[in-house]
Amino acid sequence: MSGLAYLKNKQRSLGKNIKLRSDKTYIIPTGFGISFAGISFVLLVMAIGYGNNLLYFFVFLLVSIALTGMWFTNKNVESFKILQVIHSAVFANQPNYLTIEFKNKNQKSFLWSIEIEFDTPKKTQVLQKKTMIEEVQKQSQAELEWTPNQRGLIEMPRLLIQSRFPYQMLRAWKYDESLQSVIVYPEKKGVSEIPSDQGLKSENENQFQQQNQGLFRDYREFQRTDSPSRIDWKRSLKHQKHLIKNYENSGEKRILIDWKMTDFLKHFEDRVSQMSLWIDLSYHSKDIYSIKIKDNQTEYMNTPLHYKNCMEKLALLSIEETR
Amino acid sequence: MKKPFFQNTALVLALLTSIAIASTEVPIWISVFSFVMIAWKYLHEKFNLPKLSKKITPVFGVLIFAIVYIQYKSILGQEESTTLLLGLVAISILNYETERDTLFLVLLGFLIVVLKAVFSLSFIWTIPALFSFFALWYSLIHNSKINRIRYLFEITLRSIPALIVLFIFFPRLIIFQTKQANRVIVQSGFNEELNPGQFSEIALQNQTVFRAEFINTSMNTEELYWRGAILNISKGFVWHKGLVERATLNSQNNVEGSLHYKVILEPLNLKNVFVLDSPVQVISSSSPITELSYSTFELGELANQQVQFEATSSLILNQNKINDPTDSQKYLTYPNLPPKAQKLVNEIKSKNPTLIGRLKALKIFYQKKGFIYTLKPELYGNNLDEFLFERKKGFCEHFAASFGTLARALEIPSRVVIGYQGGSYNALGQFWKISQKDAHAWVEVGLNGRWQREDPTALVTPLRISLGGENYFALSEDDQILFSQNPKGLQKDSMSSVFNQLRSFFENLNYYWTLLLLNYDLQAQLEFLKKFQGSGAVGIFFISLFFVFLIYQIRKSKRQKNISHELSIFLSQIENWAESKKIHVTTQTTPYQVFQQISKRYPQLSEVMNEVSEQYDLVVYQEKKLKVSLKNLKKKWKSTLQELD
Numbered sequence: 028m029s030g031l032a033y034l035k036n037k038q039r040s041l042g043k044n045i046k047l048r049s050d051k052t053y054i055i056p057t058g059f060g061i062s063f064a065g066i067s068f069v070l071l072v073m074a075i076g077y078g079n080n081l082l083y084f085f086v087f088l089l090v091s092i093a094l095t096g097m098w099f100t101n102k103n104v105e106s107f108k109i110l111q112v113i114h115s116a117v118f119a120n121q122p123n124y125l126t127i128e129f130k131n132k133n134q135k136s137f138l139w140s141i142e143i144e145f146d147t148p149k150k151t152q153v154l155q156k157k158t159m160i161e162e163v164q165k166q167s168q169a170e171l172e173w174t175p176n177q178r179g180l181i182e183m184p185r186l187l188i189q190s191r192f193p194y195q196m197l198r199a200w201k202y203d204e205s206l207q208s209v210i211v212y213p214e215k216k217g218v219s220e221i222p223s224d225q226g227l228k229s230e231n232e233n234q235f236q237q238q239n240q241g242l243f244r245d246y247r248e249f250q251r252t253d254s255p256s257r258i259d260w261k262r263s264l265k266h267q268k269h270l271i272k273n274y275e276n277s278g279e280k281r282i283l284i285d286w287k288m289t290d291f292l293k294h295f296e297d298r299v300s301q302m303s304l305w306i307d308l309s310y311h312s313k314d315i316y317s318i319k320i321k322d323n324q325t326e327y328m329n330t331p332l333h334y335k336n337c338m339e340k341l342a343l344l345s346i347e348e349t350r
Numbered sequence: 351m352k353k354p355f356f357q358n359t360a361l362v363l364a365l366l367t368s369i370a371i372a373s374t375e376v377p378i379w380i381s382v383f384s385f386v387m388i389a390w391k392y393l394h395e396k397f398n399l400p401k402l403s404k405k406i407t408p409v410f411g412v413l414i415f416a417i418v419y420i421q422y423k424s425i426l427g428q429e430e431s432t433t434l435l436l437g438l439v440a441i442s443i444l445n446y447e448t449e450r451d452t453l454f455l456v457l458l459g460f461l462i463v464v465l466k467a468v469f470s471l472s473f474i475w476t477i478p479a480l481f482s483f484f485a486l487w488y489s490l491i492h493n494s495k496i497n498r499i500r501y502l503f504e505i506t507l508r509s510i511p512a513l514i515v516l517f518i519f520f521p522r523l524i525i526f527q528t529k530q531a532n533r534v535i536v537q538s539g540f541n542e543e544l545n546p547g548q549f550s551e552i553a554l555q556n557q558t559v560f561r562a563e564f565i566n567t568s569m570n571t572e573e574l575y576w577r578g579a580i581l582n583i584s585k586g587f588v589w590h591k592g593l594v595e596r597a598t599l600n601s602q603n604n605v606e607g608s609l610h611y612k613v614i615l616e617p618l619n620l621k622n623v624f625v626l627d628s629p630v631q632v633i634s635s636s637s638p639i640t641e642l643s644y645s646t647f648e649l650g651e652l653a654n655q656q657v658q659f660e661a662t663s664s665l666i667l668n669q670n671k672i673n674d675p676t677d678s679q680k681y682l683t684y685p686n687l688p689p690k691a692q693k694l695v696n697e698i699k700s701k702n703p704t705l706i707g708r709l710k711a712l713k714i715f716y717q718k719k720g721f722i723y724t725l726k727p728e729l730y731g732n733n734l735d736e737f738l739f740e741r742k743k744g745f746c747e748h749f750a751a752s753f754g755t756l757a758r759a760l761e762i763p764s765r766v767v768i769g770y771q772g773g774s775y776n777a778l779g780q781f782w783k784i785s786q787k788d789a790h791a792w793v794e795v796g797l798n799g800r801w802q803r804e805d806p807t808a809l810v811t812p813l814r815i816s817l818g819g820e821n822y823f824a825l826s827e828d829d830q831i832l833f834s835q836n837p838k839g840l841q842k843d844s845m846s847s848v849f850n851q852l853r854s855f856f857e858n859l860n861y862y863w864t865l866l867l868l869n870y871d872l873q874a875q876l877e878f879l880k881k882f883q884g885s886g887a888v889g890i891f892f893i894s895l896f897f898v899f900l901i902y903q904i905r906k907s908k909r910q911k912n913i914s915h916e917l918s919i920f921l922s923q924i925e926n927w928a929e930s931k932k933i934h935v936t937t938q939t940t941p942y943q944v945f946q947q948i949s950k951r952y953p954q955l956s957e958v959m960n961e962v963s964e965q966y967d968l969v970v971y972q973e974k975k976l977k978v979s980l981k982n983l984k985k986k987w988k989s990t991l992q993e994l995d
Contacts, residue, residue, distance in 0.1 A: 059453045066457055070464050078524060078636075079655070080867035081467035081476070084517060085483070089460060091512035092487060095505050110971070111940075139493050162495045193501065194490045195453065 052105045052201045054097065060196035063093060096194045103190045104199040106133035107141050107163065112186065112206040116338065118303075119178045120214040125206070127158075127186070130166040138163035140192035143171055145184040146202060178213040178299065178342045212338040217301030219308060221254075222288050246270040250312065253280075281327050282309050282316040286349055295346050303341055310334045320349060354395045355446040361455060364485030365443065367478050368462040369436060375469045376433045377421065380414070387440035407441050428468050435462055452489060459486045471656055473863035474856070522872040544581050544589035544751050544766055544791055555786035556820075558616050559770060560624055561861050563781040565610040571772040571818045575792065575803060576624035576784060578769035580644035584684045584755045586734055587748070589766045592680070594642050608664045614864055615649075615657045623647035624769055624784070626663040627803060634659035635873050644765070658868045681763035681796060684755050688735040695759040705797055708760040709804070716753065716809040723811040723830070725823075746771075746814075749806035750791035757804075763796030764804075771805075772818025779858030788819035914969050916980055921966065924948070924987070941966055958983075958990045 056064065067089050074082035113126040131138050141160045154174040160167075175181055189200035249258055249269035257271040284305045289298035302318065309316035315327040318337050325337060356362055366388070373381035393399035414437035415425070422430045439458050442451065463479045463486070484502060491498045562576075581589035609626060623639055625632060625647060632639055637657045638650040649657060687695060694715070702708040720742055727743040730736055734752055737744060750766050757764035771790035773782035792805040808815040813833055814822045822830065925935050925944055933947050945963040949956035962983060968974045976983075 059457075062453075062457055063460075066461060070461075073468070075523070077468060077655075078522065078871065079467060079471075080522075080870055081471045082464065083520065083522075084513075084867070085464040085467055085479075087513050087516040087520070088483070088509070089464070091509040091516060092505060094512055095509040098508075099505060137496075139496055161493060192491075192493065193505065194487070195492075196490075 052101060052199055054101050054104075054197050054199040056197050057191060057195060060093075063089075063196055067093070093194065093196060097197050099193055100190060100197045100199045102133065103138050103141065103192050104188060104201055106131055107138055107188055107190075107201075108132050109186065109188070109203045109205060110166070112203070114206070114209060116212055116335075117175065117209055118212045118214055119175050120216075122172050122174050125171040125173060126168055127171060128166070128168045129160075129163065131163045134165065139190075141188060141190050143169065144187050144189075145171075145173065146187040175209075175211045178211050178296075180208055180210050180343065182208050210339050210342045212342050213296075213299045213303040215300065215304040215307050217289075217292070217297065217304045219304065221282060221284065221305050221308065245273045247273045254282075280314040282314050283319060283324075283327075284309065284316055285319040286321065287319075295349070298349075299341055299344055303338065306334065306337050306341070320344065323348075351449070352447050353449060353452075355391055355443060355451075356395050358452060358489055360485045361452060361459075361489035364459050364482045364489060365439065365455060367482040367485070368459050368466075369439065371466050371475060371478050371482065372432055372436055372462050375466070376429060376436055379417070380433045380436050383410075383414070384436050384440040387444045391443055391446065402444060404445060407445055410441055411437065428465075432462070432465055435465070449492075456486050456490060471864050471867055473860035476863065517870075518875075518878065522870070522875050524872070543591065544747055544768060545587075557618070557786045559618060559784050559786060559788070560613050560615045561781050561783050561864075562611050562613045562773070563779075563861075565612070567609055567611075569609075569782075570816075571775070572808070572812075572815045574772050574782065574818075575627060575767075575790070575805070576770040576773075576788075577627065577646060577767050578622040578624050579767075580646055580794075581766040581768060582644075582681060584751075584758060584766075586685045586687070586755055587730060587737070587751050589751055589754065594644070594646070608662050610660070610662050612658060612660045614861075614868060615653050615659075617654045617656055619652045619654055621648045621652055622769075623649060623659065625661045628664045629661055630664050631662040632659055633661075636868070636871055656864060656868055658865075681765055682758050682761060684758040687755070687759055688733065690735040690739045691756065691759075694738070695756060698760055705760075705762050709757065709762055709795060709797070712753065712756055712760060713804070713806075713809055716749065716806045721749070721810040723807065723814060746789075746791045746807040749810060750793050753804065753806040754793045757793065757795055765794050765801075767792050767794055767803075770819075771815060772820075774818055774820045776854050776858050776861065778854050779861050781858075781861050783820075783857055783861075785820050787823050790819065913976060913980065917966060917969050920962075920980065920984060920987075924962070927991070952994060954994055955990055958986050962987065 067086060070082065070086045070089070073079075074086050107129060108131075109127055109129045111128040113128070114123065117123045127143060138160075139162060141163065142157050143160065144157045145155050154176065156172040158169050158171045160169050171186075183206045186203040186206065187200055188203060189198055191198050246259065246262060247270065249255075249263075249271050253271055258269050259272055262270045282305075284302055286298070286302070288305075289301045292298045292301055306316065306318060310329060313329055315329045316337075317325050317327045318340065319325075320340070325333070325340075369381070369384050369388075373384075390399065390402065394401050414434065418425055418430050418433050418437075424430055425434060435458065439455065439462065442455055442458065445451070446455070459482065463482050466475055466479055484506070487505075488498055488502055491501060560576075579591060580594075582592040583590040608630065611626070613624065615623070623632060623646075625645075629645055629647070632641070632647050634657060637653070637659075639659060640648045640650065642648055686692075698708050698711045698715075702711050719738075722743045723745060724743050725745050727741065727745070727748065730741075730744075730748070734755065737748055738752060754764045754766045768789075768791045770784045770788040771792070772788050773784035775782050790807070792803060792807065794801045795804050796802075805815065811830070813830065817825075825833075921941055921944075928935050928944055928948055931951070933944075933951060935944055935947075939947075942963060945959040945966075949959045961978070965976050965978065965980075965983060969976060
């Protein structure tokens with residue numbers, strides 16, 4: 028093992044026992060900063076050796092600018108304050124965006140080159156892209172792209188706010204723990220076409236749907252979320268495309284998304300993802316839908332809350348609940 | 351991510367400047383190599399010239415290393431290491447690809463800029479060095495939106511207190527002394543031998559030899575004869591230095607009519623210490639100075655750094671006594687004179703029985719016989735007759751050498767002094783700058799038991815003496831001849847030009863810069879601290895420092911007890927209570943929503959919730975102080991809960 032690798036290992040093992048506080052700003056030199064310190068030390072030794080005051084002057088100028096830079100680096104991060112971290116629906120295995128609202132506590136000067144990312148992404152199974160905020164005047168917001176690779180309730184890693192500005196010699200950082208956990212919805216994956224639910228619906232439900240179709244309004248082209256039973260074959264033959272009748276209250280088309288519909292898939296997670304996709308399609312096509320897992324069925328609705336509840340149910344679904 | 355080198359203009363300018371600065375200290379081949387490599391990089395980036403293979407660049411490195419080692423037989427000296435450093439910079443520029451390389455180049459740039467100080471303390475070098483220095487800092491700031499110059503200026507301004515404190519208080523302890531390598535080339539034209547040649551090279555050099563500042567006295571150019579060494583062995587036209595012994599000077603500091611002055615010698619690898627006539631005290635805190643016979647002085651070692659010393663001379667007292675009457679015999683030895691010279695000596699001797707009369711006659715001979723002062727006489731060999739009676743052309747060396755030998759022939763003890771005469775006065779800084787152009791030779795004759803100065807050049811061309819060498823040689827040859835006997839009008843004209851005033855301004859800056867830097871050794875540091883100690887400033891400084899530390903600690907502890915932190919604990923208590931009452935609180939629920947939900951479910955708590963909400967808003971979002979104490983707020987919350995139960 029090389030000396031450097033040994034030191035890094037040692038540093039990591041020491042670091043395991045240390046939990047840095049989130050209300051503090053920390054600062055350490057970067058590799059460049061350490062090299063700079065080394066060179067400054069060598070030059071200082073030369074200044075002492077030669078008794079050369081001009082050398083002293085330059086070395087002290089180097090050191091004092093670096094020290095002031097250190098103060099600026101620290102202040103840059105210290106003055107950055109996260110006000111709120113907002114997220115919309117979070118899906119596994121797809122890029123999601125955290126909206127971070129922040130402000131500059133120090134109103135007298137701007138903040139520069141602040142990076143935001145998640146701390147220790149490996150541990151928490153989160154892929155991410157760093158967000159660089161070039162300039163902070165007063166209050167603003169930025170987006171952090173991240174991709175969780177599993178559904179469920181995940182403990183969110185701390186947000187790491189850091190900066191090497193201005194001289195890349197030092198890295199100042201602090202943490203934000205305002206976002207502690209997030210329910211990650213299952214990945215939307217599978218076939219887009221929702222299978223016909225005729226066989227799965229109760230007689231009452233079928234009657235309800237037929238009675239509630241209302242007055243005929245127009246024809247529209249068949250969409251993948253529509254039940255094939257709704258195709259008007261005569262009309263379709265005439266126009267050489269699949270057409271279905273649109274009724275006045277066709278927005279209230281009822282779709283049942285049953286766990287059984289995913290029987291064609293082998294893996295549990297694939298089935299969950301398939302249901303997630305159908306829920307999402309149904310929600311966006313403004314149809315009313317219900318999900319059914321074993322004996323548990325939700326109401327037929329199309330509201331954001333219903334969508335949230337359905338997705339959360341899928342997000343937290345365990346294999347036992349489906350047996 | 352790959353990035354073209356020439357896109358980083360600040361870095362390019364900084365490195366070009368630092369290489370140019372360092373180039374004056376290293377062999378020409380490495381400077382040429384560096385600039386060729388940079389040019390290659392430029393052509394590669396701008397005109398797609400083929401890139402040099404990365405396999406070739408290590409070969410360059412090895413070659414540079416080998417050449418340096420062969421040339422210097424070492425790699426650790428100043429020139430050697432600077433040469434290697436330049437080579438490394440050139441190769442690094444050639445291999446430049448990413449932002450990471452910028453950081454490496456910046457470090458190398460800092461090294462080159464600072465290392466220049468090992469070679470020269472001159473203020474002139476400091477200007478481009480500082481430019482390069484700040485351009486390097488500038489190139490480190492990566493942000494497209496910031497005004498980098500303004501930002502760097504702000505940082506620099508805030509760095510000044512730290513710089514001052516470090517510079518003043520960092521102890522100038524001499525823990526170990528690094529010896530500066532002697533230059534191969536001796537830069538001064540000052541020789542310890544007088545052998546009048548065909549051409550005076552010394553007088554054509556502009557190099558500054560030393561600067562002198564008189565304390566509470568103003569001097570005229572013609573009074574300034576800076577003695578360097580004594581030559582007392584006459585070979586006719588050629589003079590040599592005799593045996594020089596160590597001597598002890600009767601140090602008298604406050605003699606009547608004494609002149610006090612300080613001198614800064616430039617690093618010209620000379621041992622000579624230049625002082626005015628009749629020195630009574632010569633002191634240097636930085637370099638040991640040895641007192642030699644003939645009231646001359648010498649440094650312990652060759653001056654390869656600037657050396658400052660203070661001296662006192664007594665022109666009135668005239669300390670230059672002939673110590674031993676038998677000693678005067680050695681100042682009368684001279685070789686056989688050529689026929690015409692011997693005839694002249696005989697004539698003067700016969701007409702003037704006294705030594706004073708003979709000296710006067712000799713001076714008249716130099717004054718009246720049509721001698722011409724020129725830096726380009728033809729070669730004489732050791733032929734006095736040809737110079738004295740035929741061509742009559744020469745410069746100070748010819749006049750002093752011949753005058754000294756003739757004086758000895760006239761039984762007047764004499765010796766030749768070599769050093770500098772005059773200098774150019776900087777009215778702004780009130781100091782004299784003595785350059786190689788002021789190099790001079792004159793004679794000292796022993797009369798009435800004392801040595802007195804006689805300058806034959808002053809008899810031939812008073813203009814040279816009243817103007818000083820630098821100003822005299824700045825005149826055209828016609829003017830030199832035309833005004834040789836009437837220098838007054840010329841002196842004003844030459845000094846009033848804008849160019850001279852500008853030059854004077856920069857020389858002044860350079861002088862005080864050097865003085866400030868040189869002066870501040872351990873002794874000066876202790877004296878400075880003593881002054882402050884006397885005024886109680888040191889005490890005040892440390893007490894202030896203690897209070898700053900105390901305030902910092904109090905603020906730190908206060909920050910730890912941050913009110914917002916306490917409020918957040920209080921909030922989590924409220925949230926826990928809400929959850930216990932089955933009020934749904936998730937991580938996405940904002941505090942305001944929690945307060946609202948509680949108020950909705952328990953209207954009795956709405957008043958206290960409103961108050962908590964208001965205070966929370968004040969502290970967390972507006973960063974203001976609480977309007978009510980947190981303690982009271984907590985009390986109110988608890989009492990309302992009790993009422994609810």
